[in-house]
Amino acid sequence: MQPILYSICDRLKLNERRLFKLLNVNTASFNHKLQGTVRMNKSELFLGDEALAQGALDAGISGAYAYPGTPSTEILEYIQSLPETAENSVHCDWSSNEKTAMEEALGMSYAGKRAIACMKHVGLNVAADAFVNSAITGANGGLIVIVADDPSMHSSQNEQDTRFYAKFAGVPLLEPANQQEAYDMVFAGFELSEKMKLPVIIRLTTRLAHSRGNVIRKDKLQQNEIQYPEDDRQFILLPANARRNYDALIEKQKELTSLSNSSEYNTLNLGAENSEMGIIATGIAINYVAELFGGRDAIPYPYLAVRQYPIPAQQIQEIFSKCDKILFVEEGAPFIEEMACGILPNDLKISGRLDGTLPRTGELNPDAVAKALGIATEGVAQLPEVCKPRPPQLCKACPHIDSYNFINEIIAADANTRVFADIGCYTLGALPPYNAIHTTVDMGASITMAKGAADAGVHPSLAVIGDSTFGHSGITGLLDACYENTKMVVLILDNDTTAMTGTQDSIVANGILDKLVNGCGVNPENVHVLNPLPKNHEENTVTLKKAIDQDGVSVIIARRPCIQIRRSN
Numbered sequence: 204m205q206p207i208l209y210s211i212c213d214r215l216k217l218n219e220r221r222l223f224k225l226l227n228v229n230t231a232s233f234n235h236k237l238q239g240t241v242r243m244n245k246s247e248l249f250l251g252d253e254a255l256a257q258g259a260l261d262a263g264i265s266g267a268y269a270y271p272g273t274p275s276t277e278i279l280e281y282i283q284s285l286p287e288t289a290e291n292s293v294h295c296d297w298s299s300n301e302k303t304a305m306e307e308a309l310g311m312s313y314a315g316k317r318a319i320a321c322m323k324h325v326g327l328n329v330a331a332d333a334f335v336n337s338a339i340t341g342a343n344g345g346l347i348v349i350v351a352d353d354p355s356m357h358s359s360q361n362e363q364d365t366r367f368y369a370k371f372a373g374v375p376l377l378e379p380a381n382q383q384e385a386y387d388m389v390f391a392g393f394e395l396s397e398k399m400k401l402p403v404i405i406r407l408t409t410r411l412a413h414s415r416g417n418v419i420r421k422d423k424l425q426q427n428e429i430q431y432p433e434d435d436r437q438f439i440l441l442p443a444n445a446r447r448n449y450d451a452l453i454e455k456q457k458e459l460t461s462l463s464n465s466s467e468y469n470t471l472n473l474g475a476e477n478s479e480m481g482i483i484a485t486g487i488a489i490n491y492v493a494e495l496f497g498g499r500d501a502i503p504y505p506y507l508a509v510r511q512y513p514i515p516a517q518q519i520q521e522i523f524s525k526c527d528k529i530l531f532v533e534e535g536a537p538f539i540e541e542m543a544c545g546i547l548p549n550d551l552k553i554s555g556r557l558d559g560t561l562p563r564t565g566e567l568n569p570d571a572v573a574k575a576l577g578i579a580t581e582g583v584a585q586l587p588e589v590c591k592p593r594p595p596q597l598c599k600a601c602p603h604i605d606s607y608n609f610i611n612e613i614i615a616a617d618a619n620t621r622v623f624a625d626i627g628c629y630t631l632g633a634l635p636p637y638n639a640i641h642t643t644v645d646m647g648a649s650i651t652m653a654k655g656a657a658d659a660g661v662h663p664s665l666a667v668i669g670d671s672t673f674g675h676s677g678i679t680g681l682l683d684a685c686y687e688n689t690k691m692v693v694l695i696l697d698n699d700t701t702a703m704t705g706t707q708d709s710i711v712a713n714g715i716l717d718k719l720v721n722g723c724g725v726n727p728e729n730v731h732v733l734n735p736l737p738k739n740h741e742e743n744t745v746t747l748k749k750a751i752d753q754d755g756v757s758v759i760i761a762r763r764p765c766i767q768i769r770r771s772n
């Protein structure tokens with residue numbers, strides 16, 4: 204965040220998004236105003252997410268597809284907010300989930316145009332079927348999958364490293380170290396995608412996604428015309444075609460590795476005289492090393508900064524042969540370190556996250572890297588009060604509070620009650636004073652887990668899910684429950700938005716949700732729509748009790764708009 208913006212937010216005790224809402228400006232228009240005053244050397248200030256978004260627009264995308272998820276949400280929000288998106292007919296809207304986003308982008312690539320699909324790291328699990336198979340179909344128009352990882356789980360349920368997915372699928376991955384590279388890599392990624400006829404991943408992490416830096420833009424490229432694949436069997440993955448495509452994909456790996464070895468994004472510097480130790484740093488991790496020595500040029504050891512994958516095997520061999528030992532500094536998992544160890548985990552030449560020189564989990568920071576390099580520091584800098592972590596909580600007057608209040612009446616009356624929740628603001632029902640839920644695993648898992656538990660004999664078995672998550676992946680679970688007429692209750696907390704990630708539109712708004720519930724086959728007598736307000740508490744408790752006693756699946760739609768969208772309307 205910019206210092207001036209930071210101090211305004213600090214004084215008003217608001218976050219950046221809330222401030223923009225109050226001022227009735229969006230991030231893009233704020234940026235343009237800010238850039239008007241701080242423009243230097245024709246550079247512009249962008250969040251990492253915005254640099255990717257602007258890069259995509261300048262590199263001639265025809266479509267951007269995404270499902271919100273921190274820290275990737277701002278990519279699509281930024282593209283949506285620019286007038287040029289509509290002026291140039293760039294398709295840009297939220298998809299139901301990451302899999303549909305991935306497939307829509309693949310369809311655009313099939314038609315010969317450039318497209319991006321954006322998601323957070325766990326979103327790639329949802330999109331995995333489409334993604335892994337897109338490596339077998341290959342791309343036609345440039346296709347980039349932008350995935351934002353969240354080491355340290357600032358707002359996620361795991362810290363998986365997307366580089367494993369790239370290796371698993373056999374596609375190249377680019378990993379910017381700063382905002383300028385994020386911007387440039389969109390151009391490079393599309394060129395690579397169209398040259399190799401493969402999807403390309405751009406991986407970034409929270410720290411880059413949500414910090415601002417200067418970017419110098421390139422000339423804008425025209426969008427591609429529609430042009431179908433030369434081989435009209437390319438996208439038909441019947442086994443005979445898939446086998447042939449898969450062989451071609453394996454064959455391409457040599458060229459991809461050779462491109463990595465000569466990439467401008469893999470910087471091998473063997474100039475330093477002290478070769479007692481060499482450093483291999485990946486993505487933004489090179490910045491921590493550079494910061495400790497006062498810049499990349501001042502790093503006193505040979506180093507390799509890796510930002511293009513598959514791993515540049517030749518460069519890695521070169522630095523290994525020059526140095527007595529190697530320190531791996533990787534943001535995320537010990538991805539290259541493990542490969543370098545091979546089956547010899549105790550190889551003394553290697554240190555990093557595997558031997559405890561760096562913490563095995565969590566985001567890197569300058570102090571951890573300093574310790575690994577044997578440099579004394581004064582310890583972690585104290586954060587100003589406004590930055591101190593505070594436990595999250597439901598907003599005052601949030602409708603979910605009233606839903607949990609009547610759910611808790613049922614739990615109090617019957618200790619057998621089990622509540623399978625999902626991912627959204629209502630996950631905070633796990634915390635005091637509610638303590639109202641028993642599970643939260645992944646998006647969509649509430650209804651299916653409640654069904655599995657009901658199958659096991661649990662009663663009452665309740666699922667709690669939000670409207671956006673229902674559209675994302677809850678609906679298929681309801682289909683299962685209806686198919687078997689499982690005795691359970693699904694509570695859909697419909698606040699008319701995707702609140703957790705910043706109030707993006709919910710795809711099931713405007714009456715779609717009710718039609719979907721009916722269309723899944725829920726008995727109309729078992730569908731109850733209620734308003735979670737304190738004054739309706741008794742009535743709502745009775746309705747839930749009734750739903751629990753009904754035969755088969757019951758659905759309660761607890762409908763009241765999120766307080767945040769109420770405020771901004």
Ligand SMILES: Cc1ncc(C[n+]2csc(CCOP(=O)(O)OP(=O)(O)O)c2C)c(N)n1
Binds near residue numbers: 272327628673
């Ligand atoms: C696979 C995946 N994609 C995206 C996210 C980010 N995310 C967390 S909750 C959520 C949706 C919340 O919306 P809703 O279910 O309507 O609940 P609300 O927050 O509005 O109460 C999203 C998109 C995630 N955690 N996992």
